[in-house]
Amino acid sequence: MDDQACPRCKTTKYRNPSLKLMVNICGHALCESCVDLLFLKGSGSCPDCNVPLRRSNFRVQLFEDSMVEKEMDIRKRVLKDFNKKEEDFATLREYNDYLEEIEVIIYNLVNNIDVVGTNKRIEQYKKDNKELIMKNKAKIGREEIELEEILENEKQMEEFRRQEIAKMEDEAKKQKIREKEALIDELMFADGDAKDILNTFAQTVANKQEEVVPLLPKVTQFSSGVKFTRGSSQALPIIEEGPLYKYEPLEIPDRCGPDPPSLEEIMKNGFLHHVRAENETEKAGGYTSTLPCLRALQDALSGLYHAS
Amino acid sequence: MFSTSSQRKFWTFNDESELARHREKHNLEFISKHGHHIDEYQRYNFFLSPDEERLLLKQYELHLKEFCKRFAPPMPKGVVGTAFHYFKRFYLYNSSMDYHPKEILATCVYLACKVEEFNVSIGQFVANIKGDREKASDIILNNELLLMQQLNYHLTIHNPFRPVEGFLIDIKTRCSTLANPERLRGGIDEFLEKVFLTDACLLYAPSQIALAAVLHAASKEQENLDSYVTDMLFRDAGSDKLAILIEAVRKIRSMVKMVESPARERVRIIEKKLDRCRNEENNPDSEIYKRRMRELLDEDDMPHSGSNRMSLDTSGISQVLSPSIFN
Numbered sequence: 001m002d003d004q005a006c007p008r009c010k011t012t013k014y015r016n017p018s019l020k021l022m023v024n025i026c027g028h029a030l031c032e033s034c035v036d037l038l039f040l041k042g043s044g045s046c047p048d049c050n051v052p053l054r055r056s057n058f059r060v061q062l063f064e065d066s067m068v069e070k071e072m073d074i075r076k077r078v079l080k081d082f083n084k085k086e087e088d089f090a091t092l093r094e095y096n097d098y099l100e101e102i103e104v105i106i107y108n109l110v111n112n113i114d115v116v117g118t119n120k121r122i123e124q125y126k127k128d129n130k131e132l133i134m135k136n137k138a139k140i141g142r143e144e145i146e147l148e149e150i151l152e153n154e155k156q157m158e159e160f161r162r163q164e165i166a167k168m169e170d171e172a173k174k175q176k177i178r179e180k181e182a183l184i185d186e187l188m189f190a191d192g193d194a195k196d197i198l199n200t201f202a203q204t205v206a207n208k209q210e211e212v213v214p215l216l217p218k219v220t221q222f223s224s225g226v227k228f229t230r231g232s233s234q235a236l237p238i239i240e241e242g243p244l245y246k247y248e249p250l251e252i253p254d255r256c257g258p259d260p261p262s263l264e265e266i267m268k269n270g271f272l273h274h275v276r277a278e279n280e281t282e283k284a285g286g287y288t289s290t291l292p293c294l295r296a297l298q299d300a301l302s303g304l305y306h307a308s
Numbered sequence: 309m310f311s312t313s314s315q316r317k318f319w320t321f322n323d324e325s326e327l328a329r330h331r332e333k334h335n336l337e338f339i340s341k342h343g344h345h346i347d348e349y350q351r352y353n354f355f356l357s358p359d360e361e362r363l364l365l366k367q368y369e370l371h372l373k374e375f376c377k378r379f380a381p382p383m384p385k386g387v388v389g390t391a392f393h394y395f396k397r398f399y400l401y402n403s404s405m406d407y408h409p410k411e412i413l414a415t416c417v418y419l420a421c422k423v424e425e426f427n428v429s430i431g432q433f434v435a436n437i438k439g440d441r442e443k444a445s446d447i448i449l450n451n452e453l454l455l456m457q458q459l460n461y462h463l464t465i466h467n468p469f470r471p472v473e474g475f476l477i478d479i480k481t482r483c484s485t486l487a488n489p490e491r492l493r494g495g496i497d498e499f500l501e502k503v504f505l506t507d508a509c510l511l512y513a514p515s516q517i518a519l520a521a522v523l524h525a526a527s528k529e530q531e532n533l534d535s536y537v538t539d540m541l542f543r544d545a546g547s548d549k550l551a552i553l554i555e556a557v558r559k560i561r562s563m564v565k566m567v568e569s570p571a572r573e574r575v576r577i578i579e580k581k582l583d584r585c586r587n588e589e590n591n592p593d594s595e596i597y598k599r600r601m602r603e604l605l606d607e608d609d610m611p612h613s614g615s616n617r618m619s620l621d622t623s624g625i626s627q628v629l630s631p632s633i634f635n
Contacts, residue, residue: 256311257515258541274480293477299466300474303310303513305545307552308322 006031021061026051027070083136257304314462338403368409389467391420392504415451471518495525506563520560
C-alpha cells in the first residue's frame with residue numbers, strides 16, 4: 001500500500017496519510033484533491049486517456065488494481081441490461097451460453113478489444129430485448145423491496161425477543177426481592193414455627209414461576225397485511241374517531257313568503273314552458289333551465305310577507 | 309334570499325319617518341361639527357337644511373338614472389338598481405355637504421358594476437364621463453373604499469328584477485285568465501325605473517316592489533290580477549298577511565305616483581349654497597385636500613412624482629352628469 005500514489009500530483013500515501021484515490025469509468029485513478037481541481041466544473045476529461053468523465057461518477061477506489069475497478073464499473077453497466085434470469089431460458093445450455101456472452105462482452109470492454117463492435121452488440125441486444133429488460137428490472141426492484149421487508153421483519157422479531165427477555169429478567173429480580181422481604185416480615189411477626197413458614201414460602205415461589213405471563217407480540221401491520229412503516233421510521237398519525245356522522249336535513253330559513261314550488265313541481269306543472277330552454281352547449285356545462293326558473297320563483301315569493 | 313339577507317336586517321326600515329330621522333341627524337351633526345364659528349341664524353343661511361339636501365339628492369338620483377341610461381356599453385338593469393341602493397344607503401348615514409353627491413354617484417355606479425359582475429375597466433368607465441377623465445378616475449378610486457366602508461360592506465343587493473321574472477313565470481303557468489302577460493313588461497319597466505327615485509327600496513322587500521310593479525302594469529292594461537294574489541299567492545296565508553301586502557303595494561304605488569323632478573331653479577340655488585358650505589377636506593379641488601393627500605403620499609414614502617396625480621385640477625367630475633344643469 002505504501003507505493004499507492006496519485007499519478008498526477010505524485011502524492012503518496014506515506015506523505016499524505018489521508019490520501020484517497022478515486023476512479024471513474026475509465027479505471028484511471030486520481031487523488032481526491034486532483035479530482036476537486038480538475039473537475040471544478042462538474043465534467044472534464046481523464047488526464048490519462050482523455051475520455052470525457054463526469055465528476056459525479058468518481059468513487060473511492062476499493063481495489064489496488066485499477067483494472068478491477070474498471071471491470072466492476074463495466075460489469076455493473078452491462079448487467080443492468082443483461083438482466084435475464086435462468087427462468088427466461090428453455091435449457092440450462094442456453095443460459096450458460098448467455099452467461100458466456102456476457103463475460104465475453106465484459107472482457108472485451110475491459111481490455112479494449114473491438115470496443116466499437118461490442119458496444120454495437122450491446123445496443124443490438126438492448127433493442128431486441130427491450131421489453132424483457134424492463135420487466136426484469138421491475139422484478140428486481142420488487143424483489144429488493146421484499147428482501148428489505150424480510151430484513152425489517154427479522155429485525156423487529158429480534159428486538160421483540162430481546163425486550164421480552166429483559167423484561168422477564170427484571171420481573172424475576174423484583175419478584176425475588178419482594179419475596180425475601182415478605183419472608184423476613186413473616187418470620188419477624190408471625191407466631192408459627194419458622195420452618196413451616198419457610199416451607200410455605202418455598203411452595204408459593206415454585207407455583208408462581210409457572211404463571212409467567214407471555215408478552216403480547218407487538219402489532220406491526222394493519223389487518224389488511226400492510227406494514228405500518230416500510231423503510232422509514234415515521235409513525236402514522238393517529239386519527240381520533242368521533243361519533244359516526246349522521247345526516248340531518250338542512251334547516252330551511254324562514255322565507256317570509258309563500259312556499260315556492262319544488263324542483264319536481266316545476267318540471268311537472270309546466271313552469272318550464274315559460275323559460276328559455278337550455279341549448280346543447282349549456283347542457284354539457286351542467287346548466288338546466290329549472291334552476292334559474294326556481295330561483296326566480298323563490299325570489300318572487302321570498303319576502304312577500306315582509307312587514308315593517 | 310331576501311328574508312335572510314343583510315338588506316333586510318340592516319337596510320330595510322320601518323317607515324319614512326325613520327329614514328328622515330337618520331338623514332336629519334347626519335345633517336345636524338355636520339352642521340354642529342363645521343358650524344361652530346357661525347351663529348345660529350347665519351347657520352341656517354349657510355348650510356343646507358335637511359329638506360334642501362333631500363331635494364339635491366333627488367336631483368342627483370335623476371342624474372344617476374340618466375348616466376346609467378347613456379352608459380356605453382349598455383348596462384344591465386341590475387347594475388342600475390344596485391347603484392341606486394348604494395347611493396341611497398350612503399346618504400342615509402352621510403351628509404351631502406360632507407361628500408359631494410356627484411362624486412359618490414360615479415363611485416356607486418362603478419362599485420355596482422363590479423358587484424353585479426358587469427365587467428368594465430376604470431378606463432372604460434370614465435370614458436362615459438365628460439371632462440377630465442384622469443381626475444375622475446382618481447376620485448372614483450379614492451372614494452371606492454370609503455363607499456364600501458359606509459355601506460358596512462353589505463354589497464349584495466336584492467333587486468326587484470328577478471322577482472318580476474318569477475311573477476311573470478308564475479302568472480303564465482298558474483293564471484291562465486290573463487292573456488299574453490308579456491304585454492305587461494312595458495308598464496313594469498317604467499314602474500321600476502320610477503321606483504328607484506323613491507325610498508321604496510329602503511322600506512319594502514324587492515318581491516313586494518316587484519308585485520306592485522306587476523299589479524300596476526296589469527291595471528294599466530285594464531287587467532285585474534287581484535284574484536291571482538288572493539287565491540294563488542296568499543291562499544295559505546292569513547288575512548293579516550294579505551292586508552300587510554295590500555297596504556305595502558298601495559304605498560309603493562302611491563310613492564311612485566308622487567315622483568316628480570325637483571324644480572330646476574331651486575336645485576341651482578342649492579348647488580351654489582353647497583359649493584360654499586361643503587366639507588373642504590373632502591373636496592378634491594381644495595387646498596386642504598391636496599395637502600392631506602400629499603401628506604398621505606409622503607407617509608407612504610412614495611416617489612414625489614406620484615403627488616402630481618393627486619393634485620387634481622378644477623374641472624373634473626362636474627361633467628359626469630347629463631348636461632341639463634351645467635349648460
